[in-house]
Amino acid sequence: xxxxxxxxxxxxxxxxxxxxxxxxxxxxxxxxxxxxxxxxxxxxxxxxxxxxxxxxxxxxxxxxxxxxxxxxxxxxxxxxxxxxxxxxxxxxxxxxxxxxxxxxxxxxxxxxxxxxxxxxxxxxxxxxxxxxxxxxxxxxxxxxxxxxx
Amino acid sequence: xxxxxxxxxxxxxxxxxxxxxxxxxxxxxxxxxxxxxxxxxxxxxxxxxxxxxxxxxxxxxxxxxxxxxxxxxxxxxxxxxxxxxxxxxxxxxxxxxxxxxxxxxxxxxxxxxxxxxxxxxxxxxxxxxxxxxxxxxxxxxxxxxxxxxxxxxxxxxxxxxxxxxxxxxxxxxxxxxxxxx
Amino acid sequence: xxxxxxxxxxxxxxxxxxxxxxxxxxxxxxxxxxxxxxxxxxxxxxxxxxxxxxxxxxxxxxxxxxxxxxxxxxxxxxxxxxxxxxxxxxxxxxxxxxxxxxxxxxxxxxxxxxxxxxxxxxxxxxxxxxxxxxxxxxxxxxxxxxxxxxxxxxxxxxxxxxxxxxxxxxxxxxxxxxxxxxxxxxxxxxxxxxxxxxxxxxxxxxxxxxxxxxxxxxxxxxxxxxxxxxxxxxxxxxxxxxxxxxxxxxxxxxxxxxxxxxxxxxxxxxxxxxxxxxxxxxxxxxxxxxxxxxxxxxxxxxxxxxxxxxxxxxxxxxxxxxxxxxxxxxxxxxxxxxxxxxxxxxxxxxxxxxxxxxxxxxxxxxxxxxxxxxxxxxxxxxxxxxxxxxxxxxxxxxxxxxxxxxxxxxxxxxxxxxxxxxxxxxxxxxxxxxxxxxxxxxxxxxxxxxxxxxxxxxxxxxxxxxxxxxxxxxxxxxxxxxxxxxxxxxxxxxxxxxxxxxxxxxxxxxxxxxxxxxxxxxxxxxxxxxxxxxxxxxxxxxxxxxxxxxxxxxxxxxxxxxxxxxxxxxxxxxxxxxxxxxxxxxxxxxxxxxxxxxxxxxxxxxxxxxxxxxxxxxxxxxxxxxxxxxxxxxxxxxxxxxxxxxxxxxxxxxxxxxxxxxxxx
Numbered sequence: 001x002x003x004x005x006x007x008x009x010x011x012x013x014x015x016x017x018x019x020x021x022x023x024x025x026x027x028x029x030x031x032x033x034x035x036x037x038x039x040x041x042x043x044x045x046x047x048x049x050x051x052x053x054x055x056x057x058x059x060x061x062x063x064x065x066x067x068x069x070x071x072x073x074x075x076x077x078x079x080x081x082x083x084x085x086x087x088x089x090x091x092x093x094x095x096x097x098x099x100x101x102x103x104x105x106x107x108x109x110x111x112x113x114x115x116x117x118x119x120x121x122x123x124x125x126x127x128x129x130x131x132x133x134x135x136x137x138x139x140x141x142x143x144x145x146x147x148x149x
Numbered sequence: 150x151x152x153x154x155x156x157x158x159x160x161x162x163x164x165x166x167x168x169x170x171x172x173x174x175x176x177x178x179x180x181x182x183x184x185x186x187x188x189x190x191x192x193x194x195x196x197x198x199x200x201x202x203x204x205x206x207x208x209x210x211x212x213x214x215x216x217x218x219x220x221x222x223x224x225x226x227x228x229x230x231x232x233x234x235x236x237x238x239x240x241x242x243x244x245x246x247x248x249x250x251x252x253x254x255x256x257x258x259x260x261x262x263x264x265x266x267x268x269x270x271x272x273x274x275x276x277x278x279x280x281x282x283x284x285x286x287x288x289x290x291x292x293x294x295x296x297x298x299x300x301x302x303x304x305x306x307x308x309x310x311x312x313x314x315x316x317x318x319x320x321x322x323x324x325x326x327x328x329x330x
Numbered sequence: 331x332x333x334x335x336x337x338x339x340x341x342x343x344x345x346x347x348x349x350x351x352x353x354x355x356x357x358x359x360x361x362x363x364x365x366x367x368x369x370x371x372x373x374x375x376x377x378x379x380x381x382x383x384x385x386x387x388x389x390x391x392x393x394x395x396x397x398x399x400x401x402x403x404x405x406x407x408x409x410x411x412x413x414x415x416x417x418x419x420x421x422x423x424x425x426x427x428x429x430x431x432x433x434x435x436x437x438x439x440x441x442x443x444x445x446x447x448x449x450x451x452x453x454x455x456x457x458x459x460x461x462x463x464x465x466x467x468x469x470x471x472x473x474x475x476x477x478x479x480x481x482x483x484x485x486x487x488x489x490x491x492x493x494x495x496x497x498x499x500x501x502x503x504x505x506x507x508x509x510x511x512x513x514x515x516x517x518x519x520x521x522x523x524x525x526x527x528x529x530x531x532x533x534x535x536x537x538x539x540x541x542x543x544x545x546x547x548x549x550x551x552x553x554x555x556x557x558x559x560x561x562x563x564x565x566x567x568x569x570x571x572x573x574x575x576x577x578x579x580x581x582x583x584x585x586x587x588x589x590x591x592x593x594x595x596x597x598x599x600x601x602x603x604x605x606x607x608x609x610x611x612x613x614x615x616x617x618x619x620x621x622x623x624x625x626x627x628x629x630x631x632x633x634x635x636x637x638x639x640x641x642x643x644x645x646x647x648x649x650x651x652x653x654x655x656x657x658x659x660x661x662x663x664x665x666x667x668x669x670x671x672x673x674x675x676x677x678x679x680x681x682x683x684x685x686x687x688x689x690x691x692x693x694x695x696x697x698x699x700x701x702x703x704x705x706x707x708x709x710x711x712x713x714x715x716x717x718x719x720x721x722x723x724x725x726x727x728x729x730x731x732x733x734x735x736x737x738x739x740x741x742x743x744x745x746x747x748x749x750x751x752x753x754x755x756x757x758x759x760x761x762x763x764x765x766x767x768x769x770x771x772x773x774x775x776x777x778x779x780x781x782x783x784x785x786x787x788x789x790x791x792x793x794x795x796x797x798x799x800x801x802x803x804x805x806x807x808x809x810x811x812x813x814x815x816x817x818x819x820x821x822x823x824x825x826x827x828x829x830x831x832x833x834x835x836x837x838x839x840x841x842x843x844x845x846x847x848x849x850x851x852x853x854x855x856x857x858x859x860x861x862x863x864x865x866x867x868x869x870x871x872x873x874x875x876x877x878x879x880x881x882x883x884x885x886x887x888x889x890x891x892x893x894x895x896x897x898x899x900x901x902x903x904x905x906x907x908x909x910x911x912x913x914x915x916x917x918x919x920x921x922x923x924x925x926x927x928x929x930x931x932x933x934x935x936x937x938x939x940x941x942x943x944x945x946x947x948x949x950x951x952x953x954x955x956x957x958x959x960x961x962x963x964x965x966x967x968x969x970x971x972x973x974x975x976x977x978x979x980x981x982x983x984x985x986x987x988x989x990x991x992x993x994x995x
Contacts, residue, residue, distance in 0.1 A: 096182050132671045
C-alpha cells in the first residue's frame with residue numbers, strides 16, 4: 001500500500017462517483033412519531049459516512065450508509081440510547097465515524113486548544129490594555145475636543 | 150527572545166505539518182478507516198454458502214485454524230485487480246481462504262467466479278451486509294487475517310498485492326504457527 | 331494554434347511579472363527612478379497577456395476545441411454556451427488562471443488609483459504583487475497547464491460535473507477569488523511599509539479601502555457559495571464546515587479582525603505591529619486555503635482533482651511568501667508600541683477584544699481543519715472533526731462579540747464611560763428581552779437556540795439603530811454620518827440579521843423523508859404537501875424525472891414545486907435538482923429520492939426552513955457595509971494635510987519599550 005495506491009484509489013473514487021453518487025439520500029423510515037424522527041436525524045448528522053467523501057450519514061447515499069441508517073434505526077426502536085448506538089458503531093469503525101470527537105488523550109489538544117489560545121491571547125490583550133491605560137492616566141488630556149470618527 | 154519572531158516560528162511548525170500532510174496523503178488513503186478490531190476476537194457469525202444457500206457456515210466451522218477472510222463482490226472494480234493475485238498466490242499462504250461475498254446477487258457472484266476463477270476454499274454470502282458491519286467493512290476488497298483462536302491479527306484495505314503477501318501476511322502467518330497453537 | 335498562443339501569452343506574462351517584481355524593488359531600494367518607473371508599464375503589460383490567455387482559454391471552451399485536454403475533460407458538445415463559459419473556471423487549471431486574472435486586475439487597479447502615493451512605496455507594492463503573480467504563473471506553467479493538448483483529439487468532451495452546471499458556479503468562484511486575492515493588496519501594502527521602513531500610519535489609511543473592498547467581495551463569494559450548496563447539494567444545509575469552506579472562512583475571520591484593527595491604527599496610531607501581522611495573516615490564509623483545496627491533504631466534498639506535485643509546489647511557494655514576509659516582519663516591525671494611550675474602558679479596548687475573538691476563531695477553525703493531519707503526524711488516532719465541534723466552538727467564541735458589539739460605537743476613543751454607554755443601550759436590552767418573551771409566549775415551546783437568536787439579533791440590531799438615532803440628534807446636519815460610519819451601521823445590522831437567520835433555522839427547521847404515492851398528502855404544521863406523481867422531462871444535456879408537489883396552506887394552494895432527478899447523458903451521472911419556494915420568513919424545499927415499490931410511489935424529502943434567507947440577507951448587508959465604508963473620501967486624502975486625530979507619525983516616545991508583550995501592541 002505504500003507504493004502507488006493511485007490506480008486503486010482512482011478506481012475507488014470512480015466507483016464512488018458512478019455507483020453511489022446519487023445525491024440526497026432520501027430514506028423514509030417508519031418512525032413512530034416526529035420526535036423520534038428528529039432524534040434520528042440529529043444522531044445521523046453526527047455520524048460520518050465511511051465510504052465516500054466528507055458527508056454525514058443522514059445525507060450520504062452510499063449503500064453502506066443506508067445499511068448503517070437502518071441499523072441505527074433498528075437499535076433506536078430497540079430502546080438503545082444515543083450513546084449506546086455510538087459506542088456500538090465505534091466498536092466496529094473506530095472514532096473516525098463520529099463527527100463529534102470524544103474527549104480522550106488524543107483529542108485533548110483539539111478540545112482544549114481553542115481555550116488555551118483564548119487564554120494566552122487574553123493575557124496579552126490584558127497586559128497591553130494595562131500598559132496603555134497606565135500611560136493614559138499619566139498623560140495630559142487632549143487639548144482639543146476630539147471627533148469620534 | 151524577540152517576540153516578533155514568534156509568528157515565524159509558529160509558521161514553520163505549520164509548514165512542517167503541511168509537508169507531513171503531503172507525504173502522508175500521497176502514501177495513504179485518507180478515507181481508510183482504522184479498524185478497532187485488530188487483536189480482538191472476530192465477530193461470531195453464520196452465513197449461507199454462496200453455492201448452497203440453504204446451508205449455513207460460520208465462525209464455529211472456522212474455529213481452531215487460521216484463515217484469511219477476503220471481502221469481494223462482482224460490482225467491485227478493484228477486486229478484478231486483486232483476483233489474479235489470489236488465484237496465483239493464494240495457496241502460498243498455507244491457510245484457508247474464505248471468500249466473503251459482500252452485498253452481491255448470488256447469480257452475479259457465481260458468474261464472476263466462473264469467469265475469473267475461484268481461489269477460495271469456501272465462499273459465504275452476505276447480501277444484506279449485516280455481518281460486514283460487525284467486521285467493520287467499508288467496501289471491497291478488504292481482507293482479515295484471523296488466527297486459530299479466532300483473533301483478528303491484521304486487516305488490509307484495498308487489493309492484496311504480492312508485496313502485501315510477502316511483507317504483511319506471510320510473516321504474520323509464520324508467527325501464528327510458531328507461537329500459537 | 332489558439333492554445334499555443336495562450337500558453338505563449340502566459341510565458342510572456344510570467345516574464346513581465348518577474349520584471350514587475352525585481353526591477354521596482356531594486357529601484358526603490360537604491361532610489362533609482364528609472365527602475366521604479368518600470369512598475370506601472372509592467373503591470374499593464376502583464377495584465378494584457380493574462381487577459382489574452384484567459385480569453386483564449388474561454389475561446390477554446392466556446393468553440394469546443396476538444397484537442398485541449400482541459401476542455402475535453404470539462405466540457406461537452408451538448409453543454410449550453412453559458413456553462414461552457416463558466417466551465418473555464420470549473421476545475422483546477424482554469425480556476426488557477428482565474429486567480430491570476432483577478433490578481434492582474436487588482437494590480438492594475440492599484441497601479442491606476444494610487445498615482446498620488448510616493449513612487450518608491452508604490453514600486454514596492456507593485457513589486458510584491460508581481461512576485462505573487464510570478465509564483466502563480468510559474469505554478470500554472472509547470473504543473474497545471476490549461477492549454478495542454480491531447481492528441482488525437484477526442485470526438486467529444488466528458489462534460490462538466492453536473493453539480494457545477496448551475497448559475498451559482500458562474501458567480502461563486504469569481505467573487506470568492508476577488509476577495510481572496512484582494513487581500514494581497516493589503517498584504518503588499520504591509521510588506522512595502524516594512525521594506526521601506528515607513529511604519530507610520532499612512533500605509534494603513536491608504537490600504538483601508540482596498541481591504542474593505544476585498545473583504546466585501548469575500549463576504550459575497552462565501553454567501554453565494556453557501557446559497558449554491560443550499561440548493562444544489564440537495565441536503566438543505568447552508569454550511570457544512572467542510573475543509574474547503576473553512577479554507578475560505580479563515581481569511582474572512584482574519585480579514586474581519588483586520589478591518590477593525592486598521593481602524594484603530596489609522597485613527598489612533600495604536601496596534602501598528604498587530605495590524606501589519608493581520609494583513610500578512612489574511613493573505614497567508616488565502617494562500618493556505620489554495621493549498622488545502624488543491625493538494626489533497628484533506629478529504630472534502632468538493633476538493634479539486636489533486637496531484638502531490640502541485641501540493642509540493644504550493645507549499646514551497648507558501649514557505650517563501652509567508653515565511654519571507656514573517657521574517658521581514660520579525661526584522662522590521664516596530665519594536666515600541668506607538669500611538670495614543672487609552673483607558674481600560676475605551677473603543678480601543680473594545681476593538682482589541684473583537685480582534686482577540688476573531689483571531690481565536692480563525693485559529694480554532696485552523697486547528698479543527700488540520701487536526702486530522704496532526705492526528706496522523708503525532709499518532710493520536712484518526713478522528714473526524716465535523717460540524718458539531720466547529721459549531722459549538724464557534725458559538726462559544728462569538729458569544730462575547732455578540733454581547734459587546736452594540737457597545738462599540740457608543741464607546742469613545744481614548745476613554746469612555748461604561749455606565750453612560752450602558753444607559754444609552756438600555757432600550758435595546760429591554761426591547762430584546764420583551765420581544766423574546768413575547769415570542770416565547772406567543773409561539774409556545776420554541777427551542778432555546780431560536781430564543782437566543784431572536785434576543786441576540788434584537789440586541790445588536792436595536793443597539794445599532796439607537797446609535798444611528800443618537801448620531802442623528804447629536805451631530806449637526808451634514809456631519810451626522812460619514813460613509814465609514816454608514817458602512818459600519820449597515821454591516822452590523824447585517825450581523826443582526828445573520829444571527830437571527832442562523833439560530834432560528836438551525837433550531838426550528840423541519841426535515842421529513844416520506845414515501846409518497848401519487849395523490850398522497852403529507853401534513854407539516856399548517857402546511858400540506860400533495861404529491862402528483864413523476865413524469866419524464868428533458869434538458870439540453872440531460873434527461874430527467876420530474877416530480878410535482880403542490881403545497882397548500884389553509885386550503886389555498888401556495889406553491890407548486892417541481893424537483894428533478896437528472897441523468898446527464900454524456901457521463902451518466904445522476905444529480906438531484908431540488909425545488910424550492912423561497913420566502914422572507916420561510917423556505918419550502920423538496921428533493922426527489924428513488925422510486926419505492928411498484929405503485930408509482932417515490933421517496934421524497936421535504937424541508938421547511940424558517941428564516942433561512944436571513945443568513946444570506948445578513949451577509950449581503952455586511953458586504954454592502956464594506957463597500958460603503960470603502961467609499962469614504964477621507965481614505966483618498968494622500969497629502970499629509972490633515973493628520974488623523976491624535977495619530978503621531980513618529981514612534982511615540984511616551985512609553986518605554988515593551989519586550990514582553992510587544993507582539994500584539
